[in-house]
Amino acid sequence: MFKKVLIANRGEIALRVIRACKEMGISTVAVHSTADMDAMHVRMADESVCIGPPPSNKSYLSIPAIISACEVTGAEAIHPGYGFLSENSNFVDIINDHGIQFIGPTAEHIRIMGDKITAKETMKALKVPCVPGSDGSVNSLEVAMNVGQNIGYPLIVKATAGGGGRGMKVANNKDDLENAFLTARSEANSAFGNDEVYIERYLTNPRHIEIQVFGDGKGNAIHLGERDCSLQRRHQKVLEEAPGPSISAEVREYIGNICSKAVASINYAGAGTIEFLYENNEFYFIEMNTRLQVEHPVTEAIYGVDLVREQIRIASGFELSLNQNELHPNGHAIEARINAETLPNFIPNPGTVTMFHAPGGLGVRIDSNLYSGYQIPPHYDSLIGKLIVHGRDRKEAMERLKRSLDELIIDGIDTTTDLFHDLLKNKDIIDGNYNIHWLENWLLDK
Numbered sequence: 001m002f003k004k005v006l007i008a009n010r011g012e013i014a015l016r017v018i019r020a021c022k023e024m025g026i027s028t029v030a031v032h033s034t035a036d037m038d039a040m041h042v043r044m045a046d047e048s049v050c051i052g053p054p055p056s057n058k059s060y061l062s063i064p065a066i067i068s069a070c071e072v073t074g075a076e077a078i079h080p081g082y083g084f085l086s087e088n089s090n091f092v093d094i095i096n097d098h099g100i101q102f103i104g105p106t107a108e109h110i111r112i113m114g115d116k117i118t119a120k121e122t123m124k125a126l127k128v129p130c131v132p133g134s135d136g137s138v139n140s141l142e143v144a145m146n147v148g149q150n151i152g153y154p155l156i157v158k159a160t161a162g163g164g165g166r167g168m169k170v171a172n173n174k175d176d177l178e179n180a181f182l183t184a185r186s187e188a189n190s191a192f193g194n195d196e197v198y199i200e201r202y203l204t205n206p207r208h209i210e211i212q213v214f215g216d217g218k219g220n221a222i223h224l225g226e227r228d229c230s231l232q233r234r235h236q237k238v239l240e241e242a243p244g245p246s247i248s249a250e251v252r253e254y255i256g257n258i259c260s261k262a263v264a265s266i267n268y269a270g271a272g273t274i275e276f277l278y279e280n281n282e283f284y285f286i287e288m289n290t291r292l293q294v295e296h297p298v299t300e301a302i303y304g305v306d307l308v309r310e311q312i313r314i315a316s317g318f319e320l321s322l323n324q325n326e327l328h329p330n331g332h333a334i335e336a337r338i339n340a341e342t343l344p345n346f347i348p349n350p351g352t353v354t355m356f357h358a359p360g361g362l363g364v365r366i367d368s369n370l371y372s373g374y375q376i377p378p379h380y381d382s383l384i385g386k387l388i389v390h391g392r393d394r395k396e397a398m399e400r401l402k403r404s405l406d407e408l409i410i411d412g413i414d415t416t417t418d419l420f421h422d423l424l425k426n427k428d429i430i431d432g433n434y435n436i437h438w439l440e441n442w443l444l445d446k
């Protein structure tokens with residue numbers, strides 16, 4: 001087992017990884033920018049190294065600075081968290097060349113899944129159901145028109161290098177296609193420096209259902225069921241739950257087994273999430289994330305498994321600590337993402353937190369880097385915490401979420417907590433009756 005791990009991240013996820021390391025008896029090294037001198041992850045780690053000025057590209061994304069921090073402290077492995085360098089295959093190659101282990105899959109697997117066309121081709125070959133669409137990239141309007149004729153409208157033009165919902169355009173009919181094709185291409189070019197696009201049928205009312213998988217790199221893999229992450233604003237998840245209100249035990253087993261077989265057959269190592277759109281009882285693969293997800297705690301709550309511990313075990317050459325027969329979901333979990341933003345327009349609102357009080361009690365977990373007096377720097381993502389509740393069933397989880405939101409105190413800044421108070425009163429939410437468009441429509445009507 002590793003003796004010392006460096007966490008190449010900040011905020012709540014850096015704390016999350018430090019917690020797992022501590023329980024495993026592993027020493028921790030935090031890295032931080034000058035804006036994060038007083039951050040909680042720096043206080044909680046055994047050692048810390050300042051790696052640069054506030055902008056991420058000069059600190060949290062600086063590969064030389066992170067490697068130097070490993071060398072200075074003697075850290076043997078890096079946990080990347082999510083975001084930043086977590087899905088950067090070059091980073092993995094470079095640290096491996098320096099004899100440092102990456103806590104995650106191989107560079108090759110990150111590369112395959114990071115390109116949406118190769119990801120889709122790989123999944124198709126592994127018998128994972130995919131959205132009907134073009135065969136590979138679409139390089140001209142003429143080809144795009146042919147695809148449109150074959151698969152029908154509406155369709156969506158998507159960037160091969162896409163991420164964060166950018167470089168995607170919907171065409172409702174033939175006349176829209178030229179504009180969608182050209183705009184998606186130019187958006188992709190400016191966002192990712194790569195104008196390659198492909199085309200898929202546009203699903204009109206799907207849910208976003210994702211499957212958590214784990215591989216040991218030696219041909220064994222498990223799945224830990226699904227999360228329903230359909231409540232999104234601008235393709236950003238806002239609230240997630242597990243199990244999915246629309247997924248039965250049979251469906252879970254069906255899609256879960258397809259996913260675990262797929263990752264086992266490519267000798268995938270570590271945590272992964274296979275994302276699907278789910279419409280009319282059919283699953284359609286959209287992408288695979290080769291890292292830990294923000295919403296992983298809902299899975300941890302219902303399966304009682306520490307996913308970060310499993311990631312670290314696998315990276316240091318151990319077997320998975322569980323097999324599929326031991327994994328049974330228990331109860332229901334919901335996560336509310338809390339952002340430092342001003343409603344109703346979700347404008348980032350960093351500032352000084354004058355008072356922070358975390359809720360507690362049975363089935364309540366808060367993963368947050370806040371403390372009273374903390375000054376939230378303006379340079380980073382506005383996520384300041386996740387409130388995760390677990391109950392015996394969905395109703396109990398919702399009551400618990402409401403109660404713990406009432407207990408949560410964050411003074412001095414605006415946050416998105418009121419959004420959840422409102423959502424919990426809504427009949428569709430109470431009934432679990434929503435899809436990927438629900439939240440944006442509801443926000444428009446409010």
Ligand code: ADP
Pocket residue numbers: 131156162163164165166168200201202203204208235275277286287436
């Ligand atoms: P990104 O990597 O940019 O997040 P994804 O492929 O994961 O891109 O898609 C993000 C979101 O875009 C999905 O959750 C869904 O809301 C929408 N989307 C993507 N592909 C389709 C599709 N074929 N039909 C309908 N919506 C889609």
